[in-house]
Amino acid sequence: MRSVWPPGEADLEAIYAYPERLTRPWVQVNFVASADGAVEIDATSAGLSHAADREVFLLGRDLADVVLVGAGTARAENYRGVVASAKRLDRRRRLGLAGVPPIAVVTRTGDLDPASPLFTDTHVPPIVVTTTTADAGGLDAEVIRAGDDDVDLRKALNLLAERGLRRVDCEGGPALFAGLIAEDLVDQLCLTVAPLLAGGGAGRIAAGTPSVPRRMDLASILVEDGYTFLRYRRHV
Numbered sequence: 001m002r003s004v005w006p007p008g009e010a011d012l013e014a015i016y017a018y019p020e021r022l023t024r025p026w027v028q029v030n031f032v033a034s035a036d037g038a039v040e041i042d043a044t045s046a047g048l049s050h051a052a053d054r055e056v057f058l059l060g061r062d063l064a065d066v067v068l069v070g071a072g073t074a075r076a077e078n079y080r081g082v083v084a085s086a087k088r089l090d091r092r093r094r095l096g097l098a099g100v101p102p103i104a105v106v107t108r109t110g111d112l113d114p115a116s117p118l119f120t121d122t123h124v125p126p127i128v129v130t131t132t133t134a135d136a137g138g139l140d141a142e143v144i145r146a147g148d149d150d151v152d153l154r155k156a157l158n159l160l161a162e163r164g165l166r167r168v169d170c171e172g173g174p175a176l177f178a179g180l181i182a183e184d185l186v187d188q189l190c191l192t193v194a195p196l197l198a199g200g201g202a203g204r205i206a207a208g209t210p211s212v213p214r215r216m217d218l219a220s221i222l223v224e225d226g227y228t229f230l231r232y233r234r235h236v
Contacts, residue, residue: 007222013091015220015231016059016190022166025157027068028188029170029177030060031205038198039174039205044077048194052224056190057171062088064101064169066127066160071107073173074118079103081122101169102127102142104160106176108150110134110143129156153183174207182211187234189216195226 007015018026032048033039041047049057061067061082069079082100084092092099103118104127112118118126119140128141131151136143146156157168170180180186191205216232223229 012055012059013063013095015222016056016063018063018167025161025166025168025185026187027157027168027170027180027185028060028064028190029172029180029186030057030190031172031177032192032194033205034194034196034198034202036197036199037204038196038202039172040202041196041198045172048192048196048198050192050194050225050227052222052227052229053192053194056192056229058088060169060171060190061101062091063095063097063167065097065167066101066104066165066169068104068106068129068168068170068176070173070176071105071112072175073171074103074105074112075116076173078117079105080117081124081126083123100124102165104129104144104165106130106151106153106156108134110136110139112136112139114139127160129160151179153179153185157185172205174203174205175209178206178208178211181206181214182209184211184214186214188219189230189232191230191232193228193230 032045032053034048084100100123102124106129108131110130126141128136128139128143130136131147132145144159146152146159215235217235219233220231
């Protein structure tokens with residue numbers, strides 16, 4: 001385990017690297033929470049974040065084939081396409097990854113605003129992951145349909161993998177995370193714990209679909225300015 005900040009760039013990449021030669025979807029989930037478990041302050045995660053947390057967040061995108069996010073989080077956080085600096089693009093090229101990863105939005109209904117930055121401010125079209133019954137017409141996006149009444153997350157991940165998108169960086173929200181847990185699809189959780197007490201009112205990082213507890217192994221710890229960066233991997 002590592003407990004030093006700041007690690008060198010190569011060290012940080014090694015700590016958060018996806019497994020090599022993947023033959024299946026591999027899902028990393030990123031969250032930040034307060035010390036008392038709140039997932040947000042004033043309806044967004046920005047009030048919990050820190051420069052080092054932002055670095056880990058961006059690294060998660062840099063190492064991924066696709067960024068997975070729930071529609072509610074995309075709306076609340078005003079998502080737009082991934083923007084990468086020249087340095088971050090160089091990192092992706094050095095690691096053999098193409099361009100910037102697309103945003104894949106999970107929505108049961110397909111009810112997304114085609115005028116939102118998700119569709120209008122992006123270098124690559126987003127992917128809409130929805131159901132066979134959803135009306136996703138009029139969206140400038142690739143549409144993946146998995147499931148009839150609700151999104152079948154396992155099927156959706158397999159469909160992404162068929163497109164070469166196996167390194168999945170999930171950025172929430174809580175309902176999507178809970179669904180992934182319930183289907184035993186989480187391979188890694190990167191959790192930043194902010195040294196803040198948010199008090200009552202805010203939800204937790206997983207909410208909704210019930211499931212049995214899943215054992216995880218603590219793989220690394222980093223600490224910076226009171227913020228703790230925990231990385232848990234699937235127990236084997």
